[in-house]
Each structure stands twice: as C-alpha cells, then as structure tokens.
Amino acid sequence: MTKPTNNLSTSSAESKIANIAFIGAGNMARSLMGGLLKQGYPAENLACSDPVEASLEAVAALGAVTTSTSNADVIEHADIVILAVKPQVMKDVLTPLQNILIAKKPLLVSIAAGLACDSLQGWAGKDVPIVRCMPNTPALLQVGATGLYATNKVSAEQQKMAEVILSAVGIVVWVAEEAELDAVTAVSGSGPAYFFLLMEAMQAAGQQLGLSAEASAQLTQQTALGAARMALESDVDVAELRKRVTSPNGTTQAAIESFQANDLSRIVDQALQAASDRSQALAKELA
Ligand SMILES: NC(=O)c1ccc[n+]([C@@H]2O[C@H](COP(=O)([O-])OP(=O)(O)OC[C@H]3O[C@@H](n4cnc5c(N)ncnc54)[C@H](OP(=O)(O)O)[C@@H]3O)[C@@H](O)[C@H]2O)c1
Incomplete structure (x- = not known):
C-alpha cells in the first residue's frame, strides 16, 4: 500500500x-x-x-x-x-x-x-x-x-x-x-460480495445449529469485523493468526479440516479466476 x-x-x-x-x-x-x-x-x-x-x-x-x-x-x-x-x-x-x-x-x-x-x-x-x-x-x-x-x-x-x-x-x-x-477487480472489486456470501452461509449454518436468525446474524457480522480488524492491526500474517486460534483437537481445527477436505483454496482460486476473466471480457465489450 x-x-x-x-x-x-x-x-x-x-x-x-x-x-x-x-x-x-x-x-x-x-x-x-x-x-x-x-x-x-x-x-x-x-x-x-x-x-x-x-x-x-x-x-x-x-x-x-x-x-x-x-x-x-x-x-x-x-x-x-x-x-x-x-x-x-x-x-x-x-x-x-x-x-x-x-x-x-x-x-x-x-x-x-x-x-x-x-x-x-x-x-x-x-x-x-x-x-x-x-x-x-x-x-x-x-x-x-x-x-x-x-x-x-x-x-x-x-x-x-x-x-x-x-x-x-x-x-x-x-x-x-x-x-x-x-x-x-477479482480480489477487492468483487471481494465484498465473497465475504457477504460466506457470512450468509455462516448465518444460515448458525440457525441450523439452533440460534435465532438475529443472534446468528449479529454473531457472524461482529466476528467478520473482529477478524478483519485483527488482520489489519496485527504484525503477523493471516495464516499465523489462524494457527493461533486453532488449538490442537479443538473446535476450530475440526471446522478448518472440514474446509480443507472440501478444497477451499481451489474453490477460491477458481472463483477469482472467473472474476478476472469476466473483467477482461467486459473491457472488450465496453471498448
Ligand atoms: N458504487 C460502487 O460501489 C462502485 C464501485 C466501483 C466502481 N464504481 C464505478 O463508479 C462509477 C459511478 O458509480 P455510482 O455507483 O456512483 O453510479 P451512480 O450512482 O449511478 O452515479 C452515476 C451518476 O452519473 C450520472 N450521469 C448519467 N449520465 C450522465 C452524463 N451524461 N453526464 C453527467 N452525469 C451523468 C447519473 O445520472 P442518472 O442517475 O440520471 O443516470 C448518476 O447520477 C461507475 O462507473 C461504477 O462502475 C462504483
């Protein structure tokens, strides 16, 4: 920056x-x-x-x-x-x-x-x-x-x-x-929508686990804000922050392993590639 x-x-x-x-x-x-x-x-x-x-x-x-x-x-x-x-x-x-x-x-x-x-x-x-x-x-x-x-x-x-x-x-x-x-465009231009999508999914999953819609939304949104602030204000990178909140055999590890088993990195790579490809195509359409 x-x-x-x-x-x-x-x-x-x-x-x-x-x-x-x-x-x-x-x-x-x-x-x-x-x-x-x-x-x-x-x-x-x-x-x-x-x-x-x-x-x-x-x-x-x-x-x-x-x-x-x-x-x-x-x-x-x-x-x-x-x-x-x-x-x-x-x-x-x-x-x-x-x-x-x-x-x-x-x-x-x-x-x-x-x-x-x-x-x-x-x-x-x-x-x-x-x-x-x-x-x-x-x-x-x-x-x-x-x-x-x-x-x-x-x-x-x-x-x-x-x-x-x-x-x-x-x-x-x-x-x-x-x-x-x-x-x-792929990272920050379209990026807010990716976080909204994840938040939508977390809110729905929280409800599935028994929370009210309001409680699940409040907890999800404040967690997103807190995580973003920690990432911005910390002097270590996000991978290290993740490791620090992932205790061995704990609840976070169980969730992270589930994300990794579903190849979250590949899903994100493909999504951002699609956004970048669309950005190039749009420039041609608007020329
Ligand atoms: N909003 C975002 O988050 C965002 C993010 C990234 C990039 N952008 C870019 O920022 C630009 C503006 O977005 P915006 O959200 O501010 O759009 P917007 O609210 O629709 O503002 C565009 C303004 O331009 C006016 N306009 C239309 N024709 C004009 C002309 N011939 N001469 C002067 N003004 C004219 C429009 O009037 P009318 O309403 O009468 O048409 C409208 O008031 C867009 O190119 C968009 O791609 C926006």
Missing part, C-alpha cells in the same frame, strides 16, 4: 489548490466529495455536473460545491476531472468534451469499472493524462480499497493528487500494469 500524503496542491512551488470537477453526482462521486470535504478540502475547489437536478441538490447538501447540469462548464477550470458515471455512458460523456480536454489536458481519473485506458484515451483525446481506478463498494462508507493505474502521460505530481482523492474513501494500491486491474 502506498502511504497517502496530504499534498493537495497542483504545484508545490505555486501551492495552488487543485480544482477538481466530478462528472456524475451519483453514489461514488458523493462519497468522494464527502471524504474530501471531511479532510478539509475547500468546497470552492470542487465542482460537479449531472443531468439530474435532484442529484446535484444532494451534492450541494454536502457543502458549497459548485454544481451544473453542463459537463463542459464544470471542466472548464478543472485541474482534475473525476469520471464518476456508469461505464455504458462514458463514450457519450467524453466525446463532446474532447476539444476542451485536448486543449487543457486536465488529469482524468476514471472510476468506471472495466473501462480500459485505450478506450478512455480514444474518447478523451490523445495525450490527455489518465488514471484508471478500481474502487469497491465499502468506499461508500469510506473504508474502501482502490487499485490505481496511471498511463505514461501522468506526472508524479498528478499521481500524488489522484492518490489523495481516492484516499478520501479508503486505502489505495498502485499497480504497474493495467492488466493487474483485472486481479484488483
């Missing part, structure tokens, strides 16, 4: 605060803006566009962010443009903005799942710097995990700014090759 910095300026020499424009005022954009404002980012340096007034009102409720129904208006003075629209509408969003983007070359930060840099570059224009991100849903609670990839047009300073923005909703990890974002 790369440690986030608090450098929010476009140039350390000028110390100018970067103007950030969000295209799309949906869940992710609101979460990112909320996170930035909470960290003290000035509202006057944030702008957001969306065709729906009600979505813009929800943004305005976060603070004195400039809002507009025109994408062209909000990017006019932007150093960074966050593309926070669904992948399916990205081409229609970027193509009409191409002239401004080529002239001003703001940093484009795309959070759209599955859209490759080649496609974005084709719609935004040659030479426009692009950072492609793969965030996950817990970003909505500011405990997300985001993988980031920068094209070779992105400066070190711009990389730092992208990192600061995504760090407002959780941790960030840079990858050196764009193809690694398929693995990020």
